[in-house]
Each structure stands twice: as structure tokens, then as C-alpha cells.
Amino acid sequence: MAQTVxxxxxxxxRRVSNPEKRKxxxxxxxxxxxxxxxxxxxxxxxxxxxxxxxxxxxTRYNLLRPPEWWGLEGYRRVLCLEAxxxxxxxxxxxxxxxxFIKKALPNTVKYTLIVVPTQTVLSLILAFAMDQKLRFRxxxxxxxxxxxxxxxxxxxxxFVWLFSPLGIVNQLFNLNINWLNDPRYAFYTIMILNVFTTxxxxxxxxxxxxxxxxxxxxxxxxxxxxxxFQVLRxxxxxxxxxxxxxxVTVGLIGxxxxxxxxxxxxxxxxxxxxxxxxYLIYKWxxxxxxxxxxxxxxxxxxxxxxxxxxxxxxxRIIEGxxxxxxx
Amino acid sequence: xxxxxKWFVPLMVLxxxxxxxxxxxxxxxxxxxxxxxxxxxxxxxxxVEVEKPAERAVVRLSGWAASPEETALLQSILLDFTVxxxxxxxxxxxxxxxxxxxxxxxxxxxxxxDVFYMDIFQFPAFVRDExxxxxxxxxxxxxxKRDDFIPSLIDAFSDAGVTYGIPKDFNxxxxxxxxxxxxxxxxxxxxxxxxxxxxxxxxxxxxxxANNIYGLGVPADPGRxxxxxxxxxxxxxxxxxxxxxxxxPVAVEAAxxxxxxxxxQSGAIPADxxxxxxxxxxxxxxxxxxxxxxxxxxxxxQQFPDINYxxxxxxxxxxxxxxxxxxxxxxxxxxSKNPEAAMRVINYLTSEKAQTKVLESGFALPTRLSxxxxxxxKTNPASSxxxxxxxxxxRPFVWGLVGSDVNEQMGKALERIYLENQxxxxxxxxxxxxxxxxxxxxx
Numbered sequence: 001m002a003q004t005v006x007x008x009x010x011x012x013x014r015r016v017s018n019p020e021k022r023k024x025x026x027x028x029x030x031x032x033x034x035x036x037x038x039x040x041x042x043x044x045x046x047x048x049x050x051x052x053x054x055x056x057x058x059t060r061y062n063l064l065r066p067p068e069w070w071g072l073e074g075y076r077r078v079l080c081l082e083a084x085x086x087x088x089x090x091x092x093x094x095x096x097x098x099x100f101i102k103k104a105l106p107n108t109v110k111y112t113l114i115v116v117p118t119q120t121v122l123s124l125i126l127a128f129a130m131d132q133k134l135r136f137r138x139x140x141x142x143x144x145x146x147x148x149x150x151x152x153x154x155x156x157x158x159f160v161w162l163f164s165p166l167g168i169v170n171q172l173f174n175l176n177i178n179w180l181n182d183p184r185y186a187f188y189t190i191m192i193l194n195v196f197t198t199x200x201x202x203x204x205x206x207x208x209x210x211x212x213x214x215x216x217x218x219x220x221x222x223x224x225x226x227x228x229f230q231v232l233r234x235x236x237x238x239x240x241x242x243x244x245x246x247x248v249t250v251g252l253i254g255x256x257x258x259x260x261x262x263x264x265x266x267x268x269x270x271x272x273x274x275x276x277x278x279y280l281i282y283k284w285x286x287x288x289x290x291x292x293x294x295x296x297x298x299x300x301x302x303x304x305x306x307x308x309x310x311x312x313x314x315x316r317i318i319e320g321x322x323x324x325x326x327x
Numbered sequence: 328x329x330x331x332x333k334w335f336v337p338l339m340v341l342x343x344x345x346x347x348x349x350x351x352x353x354x355x356x357x358x359x360x361x362x363x364x365x366x367x368x369x370x371x372x373x374x375v376e377v378e379k380p381a382e383r384a385v386v387r388l389s390g391w392a393a394s395p396e397e398t399a400l401l402q403s404i405l406l407d408f409t410v411x412x413x414x415x416x417x418x419x420x421x422x423x424x425x426x427x428x429x430x431x432x433x434x435x436x437x438x439x440x441d442v443f444y445m446d447i448f449q450f451p452a453f454v455r456d457e458x459x460x461x462x463x464x465x466x467x468x469x470x471x472k473r474d475d476f477i478p479s480l481i482d483a484f485s486d487a488g489v490t491y492g493i494p495k496d497f498n499x500x501x502x503x504x505x506x507x508x509x510x511x512x513x514x515x516x517x518x519x520x521x522x523x524x525x526x527x528x529x530x531x532x533x534x535x536x537a538n539n540i541y542g543l544g545v546p547a548d549p550g551r552x553x554x555x556x557x558x559x560x561x562x563x564x565x566x567x568x569x570x571x572x573x574x575x576p577v578a579v580e581a582a583x584x585x586x587x588x589x590x591x592q593s594g595a596i597p598a599d600x601x602x603x604x605x606x607x608x609x610x611x612x613x614x615x616x617x618x619x620x621x622x623x624x625x626x627x628x629q630q631f632p633d634i635n636y637x638x639x640x641x642x643x644x645x646x647x648x649x650x651x652x653x654x655x656x657x658x659x660x661x662x663s664k665n666p667e668a669a670m671r672v673i674n675y676l677t678s679e680k681a682q683t684k685v686l687e688s689g690f691a692l693p694t695r696l697s698x699x700x701x702x703x704x705k706t707n708p709a710s711s712x713x714x715x716x717x718x719x720x721x722r723p724f725v726w727g728l729v730g731s732d733v734n735e736q737m738g739k740a741l742e743r744i745y746l747e748n749q750x751x752x753x754x755x756x757x758x759x760x761x762x763x764x765x766x767x768x769x770x
Contacts, residue, residue, distance in 0.1 A: 063431040064456035077768065093763035095770070165601035181598040183746060271742055286428045289730040290452050290769045 057297035062290050074298035097284075100299060103272040104280040105306075107187065111276065112255040112310075115191050120247055123199045124240075127206030141207075148200040156264035159193045180266055183273035190261050190274060198254065202247050209243030210236070245318045249311055256307050277303050384668035385416045389430070390444035392421035397690050401676075404684060408675045415668045434458055434660075441663040442672055445492050447483050447654050447723045448730050451568065455728065459491045460659040465670040466490065480694050483723035484656045492656030493677050496691030498620035499650045499716030500554060501638040501709070502526075508533055508540070508615040517616075519712075521642035523558070523584065526616075530593040533615040541595040544605035544617035545588045547741035549734035550724065551618050554651055555581040557722060558644025563737070568727025569766065573737065574759035579752045581644070586744045586751060596745060610634055620653060621713040625689060638712040640719055650721035654694075692717075732765040 057074055059067035080096035130141050147155060162169050163179035170177060179189045213236065221231050259278040262268060268275035268283065275283075277299065285296035388405075392398050398421055405417050420440060422429050427449060433439045445453065453459050466473070473481050476494055484492035502517055509516050512532050517525070530542025545551075553563050561577035564570070572578060588594025597605045600613050609617045610631035617623075618641060627634055641650055657673040659666055675681060682693035686703050692714050693701070699718075704711040726733035740758035743749040749757075 062452070062456065063435040064452060064458050093760065093767045095767040096764070097768065165598070178598055178601075181746075269742075270746065271739055286425065286431075287731060289449060289732070290728045291431065292768075 053297045053300060056294050057301055059294045061293040063293060067294065070294060074292075074294045075302070077295055078299045078302060097295070099272065099275065099280060100277070103275050104277045107272075107274065108256055108258070108276045108278075111187065111191060111258060112252060115194050115255050116248060116251045118191075119195045119198050119202060119251055120244070122195060123202035123247070124206050124244075126199060126203040127210055130203065130207055131210045141204075144203055145200040147197045148204075150197075152197060152260045153264050155197055156193065156261045159189070159261075160265055163189050181270055183271045186266055186270060187274045190258075190265060193261055193265075194255070194258065198251065202251070205247055206240070206243060209240050213239045241318065245315065248314055248318065252310055252314060253307055256303065256310070277306075383414055383416045384665040385418060386442060386663075386665055386669050386672050387418045387420055387440035388442045388672065389420045389422055389440035391426040392423050393690075396688070400685065400688055400690065404676060404681045408672065412671065412675075415665075415671065417672055437662065439660050439662065441665060441669045442657055442659055444495070445484070445656050445658040447652070447656070447725045450484060450491075450656075450725060451486075451727050451730070453658070454486045454491060458661060460661045460663065460666055461489045461491060462493075462659060462670060463490050465659075465666055466493075468667065469670050469674050471670075471674050475696060476694050477696055477717050479652060479717055479721055479723070480654050480656075483652065483654060483725070484658075492658040493673050494654050494656045494694040495677060496682075496685065497652055497654035497694060497717060498622065498692065499652055499713050499721050500551065500618045500620055500641055501712045501716060502616055502641050503609060503619055503623060503636055503638050504616045505609065505612060505614075506635040506637055508612065512615075516637060517639045517642070519640050519715075521639065523642060523644050526642045527584075527588075527593070530588055530616065531591070534593045536592045539600055539613055540615065541593065541599075541613065542615050543588050543594040544597065544608060544614040545585055545594040546596050546605050547738050547745055549737035550651065550653075552582070552585055552737060552741060553724075554618070554641055554649045555585045555644065557649025557651075557720070558641070558646060559584075559649075560644075560646030563733065564726050568729075571733065571759050571762040571766075573733075573740070573762065574752070574756045577646075579755055582741070582744070582755055583751045586741065589745060609636075621692060621710060624709050624713075636709075638709040640712055640716050648720035650716045650719060652717055652721045652723045654723065727766075728769045729762065729765040733762055736761050 056067060058069065058071060060070040060074070061067035077096040078100050080094065080098040080101055082094055083096065083098040083101065126144055130137060130144070134140070160180065161167055164170075165176070165178050165181075167179075169175070169179070177185055179185045217235055217239070218231065221235055226234070257278045258276050259282065262274050262276060262279045263282070266274045268279050281296045281299050281303070284292040284299070390401075402419060405419055408417060409415070426444070430439065430443060439458075445459070471493065473490065477497075480494035480497055481490065484490065484494060502521075504517050506516060509529075514529055514532050517529070526543065533542040534540065556563060556578045559577045559581040561575055561581060562572050563578075565572060589596060589599075595614070597603055597608050600608055602608045602611075605614055605617045606619055606623050606626055607630075608614045609619070609623070610627055612634070627636065640648070643649075657676060659669045659673070663669050677694065679695055679697060682695055682698060683701065683703075685691050686693050686698065686701060689707075689710075692710065698704075699714065704714055736758035740754045743754045743757070744751055
């Protein structure tokens with residue numbers, strides 16, 4: 001607590017002659033009192049937990065025995081550095097798990113690269129459509145938003161039925177695909193599910209962004225004789241840039257952490273085709289007979305680092321030469 | 328500070344991952360319950376006033392809650408115990424949701440119950456990390472004899488001559504067969520003396536792939552396939568679990584025999600007919616034979632009451648009988664403050680009287696040898712076949728410290744053969760290599 005308070009200007013309780021300043025200080029104090037309950041929860045359950053997890057990432061810990069200091073061994077085992085080198089047939093077994101570099105990381109990157117652009121473009125198109133003066137516009141907006149307010153576990157279970165071999169999807173398109181049990185299709189099924197559930201929320205954000213663009217600019221463009229496409233290309237999309245940055249960032253972080261749909265629908269199978277980094281963390285931390293809490297914690301921090309790097313790269317790309325502004 | 332840290336253990340990684348917190352185990356209330364009310368057989372409500380002795384030992388008991396009926400039965404047995412032992416208070420704290428996750432985190436925070444369920448599959452890790460209390464002395468004090476229990480069960484919960492748990496119930500695999508489909512195909516029903524050849528011939532005769540009917544269910548399930556390895560004279564792990572034998576020639580032979588059923592279309596996996604579990608497929612009459620445990624009996628009674636089926640012990644292979652034992656024991660935590668009282672609770676729960684009650688309700692098979700001649704088993708041939716399995720060359724379902732990895736790799740090896748047409752020996756070799764890597768990891 002003391003730390004938080006001391007970040008404010010040094011003389012919080014010093015006598016101030018200026019009544020303006022005094023008012024400001026008392027406002028700040030009130031604000032902190034209001035923030036206190038949240039700060040307490042935040043510090044114990046987020047800051048402390050992350051700190052302790054960071055400590056655990058340098059230990060060997062199976063929950064049954066106290067953690068034992070292990071240095072960087074956990075990180076080495078996650079990255080499985082030796083596995084990156086060619087090894088002979090009869091080489092002794094490696095003391096590491098190459099599931100991360102061989103399956104979880106490529107799967108997660110693939111998932112992100114497919115889902116993020118798809119859901120962004122789809123929700124942008126939806127937002128444009130909903131921005132027009134359509135009949136039943138409100139009804140459509142509600143329908144598109146509905147999946148986003150439904151529990152992801154419930155939607156996952158519904159999708160399990162929809163995509164079962166005798167399910168409605170196969171019947172409708174006259175297919176005979178075992179969507180969730182075939183390593184070739186299982187991951188794509190989950191991608192479809194994710195695009196379906198998130199597009200509604202992203203549409204709403206884009207819609208807010210669209211309605212934020214001042215009409216004066218459009219009017220000016222129409223006076224200058226710009227056609228619809230030019231308006232879209234030179235006004236709407238550039239003006240939406242901060243919103244696009246937000247949507248892509250949120251989507252990116254969400255995709256890298258995709259977990260619940262996989263937990264419910266496939267448990268990482270078949271043949272690890274749907275094992276993602278977040279699911280692998282869960283598996284190591286809780287599923288194994290001998291749990292690897294330290295290794296799981298190490299992977300959590302590696303994942304955080306990956307997300308940070310990807311967000312920075314993407315910020316570069318979207319910013320381009322111009323500036324993103326307040327986003 | 329240390330205990331404070333321990334409290335947060337369950338929360339830290341979870342909050343990182345899910346940004347959602349799980350409530351920590353609620354501290355047990357200090358209040359002693361004076362009146363115990365239990366709903367018995369739906370309508371009869373029994374209330375017993377218990378006299379309050381000066382000092383009462385508290386025993387916390389935890390297990391997974393399989394079903395409301397089973398929980399009610401356990402509570403009624405515990406009520407009888409309380410009446411007979413007024414100096415002990417049993418606090419029953421069933422765990423819903425992920426049992427192992429919650430049990431392990433409660434051990435990490437030092438708030439685990441005195442007595443809890445221990446699955447044989449998880450047993451090795453708990454013994455190695457010295458979580459469980461050796462109970463030989465307590466058993467002697469309480470008058471519990473090892474010889475009273477089915478040897479393969481009590482041995483499963485022993486390590487280096489030390490007993491750690493009293494088996495509570497068990498299951499083995501039986502060959503469930505659909506009598507109507509056998510009659511239709513005009514072949515003789517299986518007997519306990521069947522062999523692999525009989526099984527293969529029957530599966531071929533029963534199959535009708537055009538109508539989605541298959542002779543035998545051969546799922547990529549690590550809880551079914553190992554019995555074929557045993558029947559072929561092999562094993563999944565070495566005696567001390569320090570290496571796997573999954574890529575040994577006998578295991579490869581067994582896997583070839585097992586997976587050939589699907590190759591020849593005389594067998595199938597549940598996913599082939601759009602199901603997740605072969606029990607459902609069997610109930611629907613699409614698999615004529617499946618290897619399942621006693622859990623299938625109540626399921627069929629509820630979901631498919633019209634099915635006409637029988638159960639025999641698994642057909643013998645070239646090297647004789649082989650079966651798996653799935654068993655659960657009551658164990659005591661090393662941190663328990665009242666180990667004597669805990670042992671008395673366990674003794675009561677596994678007594679002949681209590682086990683007869685459980686047996687007659689149809690939930691589980693008893694672990695006491697004396698109950699093998701009980702009336703219930705005589706009048707229920709299906710349960711009797713599952714019970715006999717434990718006495719005929721069955722081995723516990725346990726693969727050492729890396730059990731979940733062995734299971735996973737076995738399942739994947741079969742999936743690769745089924746879904747990617749990988750050669751059997753190559754697939755098992757790949758699985759064995761990963762298992763060796765996992766063993767090296769936990770060393």
C-alpha cells in the first residue's frame with residue numbers, strides 16, 4: 001500500500017495554502033480510498049500470484065513436495081533445446097518435453113494467423129452492414145452479438161453436437177467428416193467456433209468506431225465529389241485505425257491464450273492436433289500424474305513474452321508511417 | 328509467511344491463465360454437529376440424537392462425488408458409524424469437479440483431509456512423495472487383517488512390504504456381449520473358456536459393416552488395450568516402472584491382433600459410428616461385443632433397459648488370462664492428527680456390513696474375500712463375472728510416476744495406427760521413446 005501512495009506528489013498531507021491544490025489533493029485521497037478494495041484484491045491475487053508464479057518457474061514443483069530450486073532447468077525443458085539438433089536413433093532419452101516446440105507453439109501461431117484476420121475482416125464487414133440504415137437493424141445487431149454473451153462452454157458443447165459425425169453440419173452439406181476426431185479437421189472446427197463467438201463483440205467495437213467518425217468529414221468528401229469506394233478507402237478505414245489496432249491486439253492476446261473451447265471439445269487431441277500453449281500449461285500443471293508446476297509456470301512466462309513480441313510487431317505494422325494516436 | 332505462501336499456491340498459475348480465481352478450500356467450521364439427518368431411500372428421514380462425549384476426535388473424509396445416490400449411501404453408513412462411535416466426528420467433504428487437482432492443491436497448502444480416496448493409478452506418486460501414512464501398525468491395533476482382502480487389491484496399495492491403503496471397491500473388465508446379435512448370427516454365446524481365436528471368429532461372423540454393426544469394440548483406449556498385451560505374455564511397464572515394454576515383440580503382436588479387428592472391419596472404434604464411448608454403441612446394438620467394467624451395468628439398466636446381454640471374463644490369449652483392475656482405496660494423510668480414529672472410520676467403511684450395503688445397492692464390488700460367496704453375486708451373473716476377473720490373472724491399472732503419459736502415448740499409438748495408418752511396430756516404438764523421455768524427466 002505504502003508504495004502506491006508514495007508515487008503521488010511528495011506532500012500529500014503537507015499544508016497547502018492554495019485552495020485549488022488542496023481540493024485536488026483531497027480528491028486524490030478520496031479516489032484512493034475508493035480504489036482500496038480493488039487494489040487489495042489486485043495486489044494479492046494478481047501481483048502476488050504472478051510474482052509467486054515467477055518464483056515457481058525456477059523451481060521443480062509437483063504440489064506433493066515443497067518446491068525445490070532448479071534455476072533455468074524448467075525453461076530449458078520447455079524449450080527442449082537439444083531436440084532442435086539432429087539426434088541419432090539410439091541416443092539416450094531426452095529429459096524434456098518437446099510438445100511445446102513441436103506441437104503447441106506451431107498450433108497456436110497457426111491458430112492466431114488464421115483466426116485474427118478472419119474475425120477482424122468479418123466483424124468489420126458486419127459493422128459496415130449494421131451501420132447502414134437497414135430494416136430490422138437492431139434485431140440483427142442483437143443476433144450477431146448473442147454468441148458473445150453466451151458462455152463459451154455452452155457454445156462449445158453445442159458445437160460438439162453440430163459437428164458430430166451425424167450432426168447437422170454433415171447433414172446440411174451432405175458430408176461425412178468426423179470433424180472433432182480427425183486430426184486434419186479438429187483444429188479448424190475450433191477456429192470456426194472462435195470466429196463465430198468473437199465476431200459479435202468485435203463488430204460492436206467497430207460499430208462504435210464507425211459512429212465516432214464525424215459526419216462533417218463525409219459531407220466534405222461528398223462536396224469534393226468522392227465516390228463511395230474513395231470514401232471507404234481514404235476516410236473510413238484510416239479513421240478506424242486506432243479501433244483496428246485495438247481489435248487486432250485483443251484478438252491476438254485472446255488467440256494466444258485459447259483454452260476453454262479446447263478443454264471442452266477435444267482436450268488437445270486427436271494426436272495433439274489441437275494442443276495449444278495455454279492447454280499445455282494446464283496439462284503440465286494439473287493433468288499429469290506427476291504434475292510439473294514449475295515447468296508450467298515457466299511456459300506461462302514464455303507465453304507472456306511471445307504475446308508481447310507479437311503485439312509490438314503488429315503495432316509496428318498497423319502504425320505504418322502514420323501514428324495510431326490515442327490508441 | 329510460509330503457510331501464507333502455501334495458501335496462494337492453488338491460485339497463482341490459475342489466475343495467470345484464466346484470469347479467474349478458484350476459491351480456496353473453505354476452512355472447516357468448528358461447530359460440532361449434534362443432530363445428523365440423512366435422507367434414506369428417498370422418503371424415510373432418520374434423525375438420531377447423539378450423546379456428546381467430552382472429547383471427540385474429528386476425522387475429515389474426502390472423495391469424489393460419483394452420484395447423489397452413492398453419496399447418500401455413504402452418508403447413511405457414516406451415520407451408523409457415528410451412532411456406534413460417539414467419540415469420533417466424521418466430516419464428509421465430497422469434492423465435485425476435478426478431484427486430483429483439488430486434492431493435490433490442498434496437500435500443497437497443508438489442508439488435506441485425514442482420509443481420502445486414492446486411485447491406484449495415482450498411488451505411486453503419493454507414495455514416493457511420502458504423503459500417505461503407513462498403516463500396518465494401525466491395522467494391527469484395529470484388528471484389520473490383510474488376508475481378509477482380495478490379494479491383488481491389497482497388494483496394489485502396498486509398496487516395499489508396507490501397506491498404505493485399504494481397498495474400498497474395484498472393477499475389472501468383462502466381455503459384454505449382445506445375446507440377440509449372437510442369436511441372429513447363429514453362433515454360440517461366449518463362455519469363460521473362450522480364447523482369442525473364438526473372439527476373432529465370432530467378431531467376423533457378427534460384423535455387418537453395411538448396416539453399421541461391428542463384432543468388437545476396439546477403442547484407442549489405454550484402459551482396454553493392455554489386457555491383450557497381458558494375455559500375450561507381455562507387460563506395459565517393467566516391474567519397477569523404470570522402463571516401458573510397449574515396443575517389445577509381444578506387445579507389438581498384441582497391438583497387431585487388437586488393431587486388425589478394425590482393419591478387417593470386424594471391429595470398430597466408437598468414433599466410426601459417431602459416438603464417444605463404446606458403452607453407448609453397445610447399448611444401441613451396433614457393437615456386438617465390448618470390453619467394459621461393472622460401470623456399464625447400471626448405465627445399460629438406465630439408458631438401454633431393453634438390451635439382452637451377458638458378461639464373461641475376457642477370453643484368454645496365447646499366454647493365458649489377463650485383465651486390468653481399477654481400484655480405489657481409503658488412505659490416511661501423514662499430517663493427520665487423529666490417525667487412530669481415521670483407521671477406525673476406514674475399518675468401518677470397508678467392513679463386511681458396509682460393503683454388503685454397497686454391493687446390494689449395485690454401486691461397487693466388495694474387496695473382502697468373504698463376500699465372494701454373497702447372495703448378490705450369485706443372483707447377478709454380470710457383476711459376478713466382473714468380480715471373478717480380479718481372481719484370474721488381473722493386474723492393477725498403474726504405470727508408475729508417469730502414468731498419465733503412458734496412457735496418453737498408448738492411446739496416441741493406437742490412434743496413429745487407426746487414423747494415419749502408421750505401421751504397428753513403428754507407432755509403438757514412437758510411443759515407447761516418448762515414455763522413456765518422460766521417465767527421464769521425472770527422475
